[in-house]
Amino acid sequence: MTRSAFLEKLEKELKQYKVPDVREIIEEYEQHFAFKMEDGFTEEEIAGKLGNPQEIAAQFDTAISGDKRGTNRTIAVIGLFISCIAALLFFILLLAWGIVLGTFSISSVVVAFSLIAEVNPGSLIPFMPYTSAVTFGIAIAALAILSAIGCIWFAAFLRQLTRVYGRFHHNTMAAATGKPILPSVAAYPNFQAKVKRRLRRVALISISIFAVFFILGIILSILSAGSLGFWHAWGWFGYMR
Structure with a gap:
């Protein structure tokens, strides 16, 4: 998955969960991609290590008693x-x-x-x-x-x-x-x-x-x-x- 595809899907999932400060979260992941690419990793490798955008978005909605x-x-x-x-x-x-x-x-x-x-x-x-x-x-x-x-x-x-x-x-x-x-x-x-x-x-x-x-x-x-x-x-x- 490319960077743009990963970020688009993550943003979509975050909005579905109605997570606040979506833009700030996306900017953090954009910065993460930029740093890792400077180290020589490809967009696909970075996205693979980050995991499924849907699962990432789901953790923002996790409730603890x-x-x-x-x-x-x-x-x-x-x-x-x-x-x-x-x-x-x-x-x-x-x-x-x-x-x-x-x-x-x-x-x-x-x-x-x-x-x-x-x-x-x-x-x-x-x-x-x-x-x-x-x-x-x-x-x-x-x-x-x-x-x-x-x-x-x-x-x-x-x-x-x-x-x-x-x-x-x-x-x-x-x-x-x-x-x-x-x-x-x-x-x-x-x-x-x-x-x-x-x-x-x-x-x-x-x-x-x-x-x-x-x-x-x-x-x-x-x-x-x-x-x-x-x-x-x-x-x-x-x-x-």
């Missing part, structure tokens, strides 16, 4: 409260990692600029000939771009995880109270195909530049210092050969 609904709701609230505490700690850890990743990216930019522009605030960067400094600077600049792409992906991933947990929260309460259950949300971020290709291309170029110039920097440093341990020859660790 008042006593059982109240009991289920209480259990769901307690369970969600516990999961919220765990989720909060998890998201705090993820946010901390995002801050570390962002700090690393900014630091790489500063170091690359300092090496290329021969700026050494506080003498934090050890001595090296300018040719080595420029070469390493280009390598670190490429690393900064790569880490920036990582920051973009991680921010999108964190946002998507928030949506996943929000959907889990909604569906848990919906199952306990007899309300509509919406389709699950993919955990990984879905960029537009064009954006995804560009990010992948820039990442691959950055990795290549970093690898080439980092190795070249080591070779130039060895030749310039006349020693495999060029860091010792230049007294980086307080040791002079």
Whole structure:
């Protein structure tokens, strides 16, 4: 079944059951199709995994007795409260990692600029000939771009995880109270195909530049210092050969 056929049938069934907010439900399923198609699934495969539109619509009309609904709701609230505490700690850890990743990216930019522009605030960067400094600077600049792409992906991933947990929260309460259950949300971020290709291309170029110039920097440093341990020859660790 194609996407349009599935959505048309689902909308028809929902209206027959007189389900409120039909348009909102259809939009959720449209988004689900879009995400899965970005992952390479065909319309028929997605529709097959979702199931029969009539059965999906029927669940919106399922009634739960008042006593059982109240009991289920209480259990769901307690369970969600516990999961919220765990989720909060998890998201705090993820946010901390995002801050570390962002700090690393900014630091790489500063170091690359300092090496290329021969700026050494506080003498934090050890001595090296300018040719080595420029070469390493280009390598670190490429690393900064790569880490920036990582920051973009991680921010999108964190946002998507928030949506996943929000959907889990909604569906848990919906199952306990007899309300509509919406389709699950993919955990990984879905960029537009064009954006995804560009990010992948820039990442691959950055990795290549970093690898080439980092190795070249080591070779130039060895030749310039006349020693495999060029860091010792230049007294980086307080040791002079």
